[in-house]
Amino acid sequence: MKPTLQKTHENLVQPQPSDERPLADFSTDARVKVRRFGNLPPATLHHLQAYGVLPGREIRVLAQRPLVIIQVEESELALEESVAREVFAEAVQLPV
Amino acid sequence: MSASHTLSPAMPTTGGRIALVGNPNVGKSILFHRLTGQYVTVSNYPGTTVEITRGVTRAIPGAMIIDTPGIVTFPARSEDEAVTARVLLQDPLQAVLQVGDAKNLRRTLHLTVQLAEMGLPIVLALNMIDEAEARGLKLDPSSIADALGMPVISTIATRGQGMHALVEALKQAPVSSLRLEYPQPIEDFLSESEGLFPPASMSPRALGLLWLAGDRVVASWLAERLTPATLAHLQTMRTECESRLGVSPLDAIQRIREDFIQQVVERAIQRQSTGRPTLQSRLSRLTTHPLGGLAILALVLYALYWFVGVFGAGTLVGLLENHLFDQIINPWITDHIQRLIPWKFAVEMLVGEYGLWTMGATYAFALLLPVVTTFFIAFGVLEDSGYLPRMAVLTNRFFSWMGLNGQAVLPMVLGLGCVTMATMTTRTLPSRRERLLVTILLALAVPCSAQLGVVLGMLAGISFSAALIWGGVVLGVLLLVGWLAARLMPGERAPLVVELPPLRLPVLSNVLVKTAARLEWYIKEAVPLFLVGTLLLFTLDQVHILPWLIHATEPVVTDWLGLPPEAASAFLLGIMRRDFAATGLFHMQNHGLLSPLQVVVSIVTITLFVPCIASIFMIAKERGWRTTLGILLFVFPFALLVGGVLYRLLLLFGWS
Numbered sequence: 001m002k003p004t005l006q007k008t009h010e011n012l013v014q015p016q017p018s019d020e021r022p023l024a025d026f027s028t029d030a031r032v033k034v035r036r037f038g039n040l041p042p043a044t045l046h047h048l049q050a051y052g053v054l055p056g057r058e059i060r061v062l063a064q065r066p067l068v069i070i071q072v073e074e075s076e077l078a079l080e081e082s083v084a085r086e087v088f089a090e091a092v093q094l095p096v
Numbered sequence: 097m098s099a100s101h102t103l104s105p106a107m108p109t110t111g112g113r114i115a116l117v118g119n120p121n122v123g124k125s126i127l128f129h130r131l132t133g134q135y136v137t138v139s140n141y142p143g144t145t146v147e148i149t150r151g152v153t154r155a156i157p158g159a160m161i162i163d164t165p166g167i168v169t170f171p172a173r174s175e176d177e178a179v180t181a182r183v184l185l186q187d188p189l190q191a192v193l194q195v196g197d198a199k200n201l202r203r204t205l206h207l208t209v210q211l212a213e214m215g216l217p218i219v220l221a222l223n224m225i226d227e228a229e230a231r232g233l234k235l236d237p238s239s240i241a242d243a244l245g246m247p248v249i250s251t252i253a254t255r256g257q258g259m260h261a262l263v264e265a266l267k268q269a270p271v272s273s274l275r276l277e278y279p280q281p282i283e284d285f286l287s288e289s290e291g292l293f294p295p296a297s298m299s300p301r302a303l304g305l306l307w308l309a310g311d312r313v314v315a316s317w318l319a320e321r322l323t324p325a326t327l328a329h330l331q332t333m334r335t336e337c338e339s340r341l342g343v344s345p346l347d348a349i350q351r352i353r354e355d356f357i358q359q360v361v362e363r364a365i366q367r368q369s370t371g372r373p374t375l376q377s378r379l380s381r382l383t384t385h386p387l388g389g390l391a392i393l394a395l396v397l398y399a400l401y402w403f404v405g406v407f408g409a410g411t412l413v414g415l416l417e418n419h420l421f422d423q424i425i426n427p428w429i430t431d432h433i434q435r436l437i438p439w440k441f442a443v444e445m446l447v448g449e450y451g452l453w454t455m456g457a458t459y460a461f462a463l464l465l466p467v468v469t470t471f472f473i474a475f476g477v478l479e480d481s482g483y484l485p486r487m488a489v490l491t492n493r494f495f496s497w498m499g500l501n502g503q504a505v506l507p508m509v510l511g512l513g514c515v516t517m518a519t520m521t522t523r524t525l526p527s528r529r530e531r532l533l534v535t536i537l538l539a540l541a542v543p544c545s546a547q548l549g550v551v552l553g554m555l556a557g558i559s560f561s562a563a564l565i566w567g568g569v570v571l572g573v574l575l576l577v578g579w580l581a582a583r584l585m586p587g588e589r590a591p592l593v594v595e596l597p598p599l600r601l602p603v604l605s606n607v608l609v610k611t612a613a614r615l616e617w618y619i620k621e622a623v624p625l626f627l628v629g630t631l632l633l634f635t636l637d638q639v640h641i642l643p644w645l646i647h648a649t650e651p652v653v654t655d656w657l658g659l660p661p662e663a664a665s666a667f668l669l670g671i672m673r674r675d676f677a678a679t680g681l682f683h684m685q686n687h688g689l690l691s692p693l694q695v696v697v698s699i700v701t702i703t704l705f706v707p708c709i710a711s712i713f714m715i716a717k718e719r720g721w722r723t724t725l726g727i728l729l730f731v732f733p734f735a736l737l738v739g740g741v742l743y744r745l746l747l748l749f750g751w752s
């Protein structure tokens with residue numbers, strides 16, 4: 001859990017804003033910050049938002065297979081890949 | 097005692113309705129039980145409650161407590177959520193008791209803000225404090241209370257903790273003082289529309305916000321009460337507001353709410369969750385692991401087969417039917433009745449081949465009761481563990497072939513308990529198409545408790561390969577019909593987003609109370625039908641129609657399905673309740689009248705029958721009579737078709 005020195009260096013070297021990726025592309029156990037939504041049916045979008053998947057919020061990716069499972073606050077949500085492809089997030093840089 | 101008591105000035109009546117409202121699976125029903133003493137089903141998955149239950153509580157004289165289905169947020173997304181929305185819209189409510197999950201504070205407050213804006217007296221119960229603490233979270237209820245202008249009480253519903261404070265707060269619940277300021281176009285809309293809305297339980301401001309958000313429950317409620325001109329005017333105002341905002345009103349509203357919630361949460365959370373993986377979370381990962389998950393699923397199914405089929409239907413039924421009833425009770429009763437009642441007709445009716453006691457009561461109590469009891473216990477444990485929704489993750493792909501998503505697994509699995517109840521649970525599915533598809537599959541291919549138990553018992557009496565054949569055929573039919581139906585009923589397939597509840601250790605008392613409640617329902621509903629069915633067979637036999645019927649159905653029963661002619665009477669009862677038919681076949685098997693091949697063919701056929709009369713009425717209530725008739729006309733011939741084909745295939749492969 002503790003960040004290694006190397007990692008912090010990496011982060012210092014490239015603080016790019018384009019670190020944004022769909023949830024489906026993170027490794028398991030990644031802590032990520034939601035950035036924006038792609039193209040989702042409005043009902044699905046609002047459902048996700050009600051659970052707290054909102055831009056600026058930190059969530060955790062727990063699994064990628066067979067479905068993407070994320071942790072929002074203390075609840076787990078299973079998402080189909082088609083949904084996880086349309087939620088964009090960036091990795092959270094662990095505090096030093 | 098004396099009249100003066102009744103004449104003395106009445107206590108200040110607090111009479112009115114108090115609605116328990118909250119996110120799914122947060123403990124509303126268990127709190128309802130605590131408050132009223134009335135049991136409603138409590139299980140560890142979202143969507144347990146799908147309709148309202150009313151009860152009274154002694155703690156608040158005159159008040160009526162209402163348990164509602166969980167709602168994630170407004171606008172309501174599914175039929176069960178709409179039920180709750182309608183309660184808030186039109187029930188004359190004295191107060192709202194929001195039940196929230198303390199460990200998911202943001203999500204809880206997301207709903208609190210919406211409820212507070214409705215202008216009803218409100219109390220927030222922050223439930224599951226124990227689970228929040230176990231995760232290292234520490235909350236400050238008073239800072240939430242200050243920010244929201246409402247009483248906030250910490251509770252642990254499973255232990256009854258915080259109940260007293262909750263009741264006291266409810267007795268003098270205030271209207272929340274919370275008022276969020278929305279962007280100008282929205283505020284303008286709200287003040288202009290205020291006078292246009294008909295009187296409702298909730299404030300015009302809340303109605304206006306829901307109307308802006310495109311809430312369908314509110315829209316149809318308004319359509320019933322407003323002139324088309326006013327409705328059109330409201331529509332124009334919404335469009336105008338939207339174009340002034342430049343974004344959808346719902347998004348704009350949500351942003352303001354979220355900013356506010358963020359501030360409240362920052363002050364209310366005194367210690368963050370540790371986020372350390374617990375044993376529970378590791379086990380949770382395993383249950384949805386691509387390989388480990390399947391292994392666990394197989395283990396769970398095997399355990400169910402063992403407990404219900406081998407232990408319940410084998411050991412317990414063996415003791416009850418073969419020893420207690422066949423050897424002791426029934427000979428004794430038969431003997432006495434023959435001696436006491438001189439009238440042969442009455443003797444036959446009570447203890448003959450189709451006797452009310454020897455067939456009706458013996459089937460119901462010696463064969464079925466042990467089976468359903470073990471099944472309900474096992475099922476209750478599964479429900480309370482939180483395992484069932486995890487099956488949605490494993491089976492999503494399977495359901496996507498049928499144009500459904502993994503969410504459909506819950507009603508289907510609940511169908512294993514009772515298809516009638518599960519048909520009602522289809523309300524949790526978001527689209528009409530999905531509800532219809534699942535209803536059809538439930539009616540056709542999902543065996544339910546009593547019958548499933550009997551079937552497992554019959555299979556356990558043959559071999560595990562028989563169980564695999566039966567399971568394979570039923571699953572194959574499910575897939576095939578689902579696939580075909582999805583092709584015939586094209587429509588949008590909603591992508592899966594489903595909440596997985598925490599895995600919890602089942603509480604023994606809840607499992608037992610739930611089992612008892614289900615057994616009571618079973619005895620009240622099934623046993624009378626058993627007796628009626630037996631009486632029907634007896635009458636048909638007495639007037640010599642039964643032998644004729646058995647003879648007349650021989651081409652189907654004997655030639656097509658390859659079964660002994662007597663199986664016809666079992667199938668006839670199966671039209672009323674298929675578990676009755678299964679029991680009749682079980683009885684035949686126990687007395688050596690069916691070969692293993694015949695057992696497999698007959699139970700596959702009966703599994704595919706329509707479950708029972710009650711389920712037919714439920715399908716009609718939820719889906720209409722035309723659909724019901726269509727389902728009936730399809731299911732019976734189809735069941736016989738599959739049975740006959742299977743018979744020929746098994747013969748061909750020389751299975752026995």
Ligand SMILES: Nc1nc2c(ncn2[C@@H]2O[C@H](COP(=O)(O)OP(=O)(O)OP(=O)(O)O)[C@@H](O)[C@H]2O)c(=O)[nH]1
Nearest residue numbers: 121122123124125126139143144145166224252253
């Ligand atoms: N640990 C803990 N578990 C609780 C508490 N309250 C409820 N539960 C559990 O939470 C689960 C859901 O309880 P229900 O009362 O069925 O919840 P509900 O809000 O009625 O759920 P729906 O009807 O599905 O919306 C059950 O497994 C309860 O045992 C609590 O305070 N602590």
Ligand SMILES: [Mg+2]
Nearest residue numbers: 124125144145
């Ligand atoms: Mg409930």
